[in-house]
Amino acid sequence: MKAPDFWFTPSDSPDWRAKVLAPLGTLYAWLTARRVNTSPSCIAPIPVICIGNLNAGGTGKTPTTIALAQMLLSMGAIPHIVSRGYGGKHVGPHLVQTSNDASDVGDEPLLLSAFAPTWVAKDRSAGIKAAYDAGASHVLMDDGFQNPSVKKALSIVVVDAEKGFGNARCLPAGPLREPVSAGLKRADLLLSIGSKRAQASFDLANPLDMPRLRGHLEPLQTGIEFEGMPCIAFAGIGHPEKFFATLKGLGAKIIKAEALSDHQTLTPALMKRLEHDALLNDAQLVTTEKDAVRLPPTFRQQVITLPVRLALRDETALRAALTALTP
Numbered sequence: 001m002k003a004p005d006f007w008f009t010p011s012d013s014p015d016w017r018a019k020v021l022a023p024l025g026t027l028y029a030w031l032t033a034r035r036v037n038t039s040p041s042c043i044a045p046i047p048v049i050c051i052g053n054l055n056a057g058g059t060g061k062t063p064t065t066i067a068l069a070q071m072l073l074s075m076g077a078i079p080h081i082v083s084r085g086y087g088g089k090h091v092g093p094h095l096v097q098t099s100n101d102a103s104d105v106g107d108e109p110l111l112l113s114a115f116a117p118t119w120v121a122k123d124r125s126a127g128i129k130a131a132y133d134a135g136a137s138h139v140l141m142d143d144g145f146q147n148p149s150v151k152k153a154l155s156i157v158v159v160d161a162e163k164g165f166g167n168a169r170c171l172p173a174g175p176l177r178e179p180v181s182a183g184l185k186r187a188d189l190l191l192s193i194g195s196k197r198a199q200a201s202f203d204l205a206n207p208l209d210m211p212r213l214r215g216h217l218e219p220l221q222t223g224i225e226f227e228g229m230p231c232i233a234f235a236g237i238g239h240p241e242k243f244f245a246t247l248k249g250l251g252a253k254i255i256k257a258e259a260l261s262d263h264q265t266l267t268p269a270l271m272k273r274l275e276h277d278a279l280l281n282d283a284q285l286v287t288t289e290k291d292a293v294r295l296p297p298t299f300r301q302q303v304i305t306l307p308v309r310l311a312l313r314d315e316t317a318l319r320a321a322l323t324a325l326t327p
Helices: 016-036 061-074 107-112 124-133 180-186 196-205 240-249 268-280 297-302 316-324
Strands: 048-052 079-083 118-120 138-142 154-160 189-193 212-219 230-235 253-259 284-287 303-305 308-312
Touching (some): 048 061, 061 107, 061 138, 061 154, 061 189, 061 308, 061 316, 079 124, 107 118, 107 138, 118 124, 124 138, 154 316, 212 240, 230 268, 240 253, 253 268, 268 284, 268 297, 297 303
Parallel strands (some): 048 138, 079 118, 079 138, 154 189, 284 303
């Protein structure tokens, strides 16, 4: 589902719909506060690092998890990833295999499994136990910042610097799962992802006194030359417009940009239509890494993937935090 535009109107002059829904937002915030204030039932024997957010929808948790896995590996650690496997059928704990389908384990765990052993578990405690039993030295918990059942050794809140915290209201009046002040009190680090311009605007709107990380997503060099390439681009991620902008920034000639809903199933019928558009325009089909793992097998050879990676402006605070958790 696409986030409604009124979620991102200025907090000091909210849209009328936000005002009408404000009582429900207050109730949602109260229920979240009541839930997160309960004591954890799972205290793991290894550090659990939570990559979460305050906003509903995509903020960049997946590339952040990949970056953390790679950093921990470079430090000699053995990270495992635990995810609820949104969109998948497995209850778990289940160790994701390359033979798994996104419909079974979810698209994000399938992508993450290329970087570190990844467990799908609806019960995060069970997933963490499975990771520990399998030899993990650290667990990266994808999402779950508002889940109090697991004690976190480190909590990183990720925010899109351009979208920020929207109108600063809770669902359904705004994009937040909980109020900013309440959420950030429990966070150890705040990571904002976006351009220098977006970062400057975010900092101005959010003068926060807490450890900060700033980064941006940059295309991974794969040897493919996009300059002048006619493309039919499609993406089913939190903010598909960002993918299209990245592709355009590489010089691609975007004939059509198909924005799909987050995690949308790439059915053979949809792919046939996109394939037809590409043939008519002598264009190349291009998509994101997360979408690529959901492609029907018969179409995987026809679609180019444009991967992106998180680049941090300064790793010092993050590396220090991870070092403190690494014997």
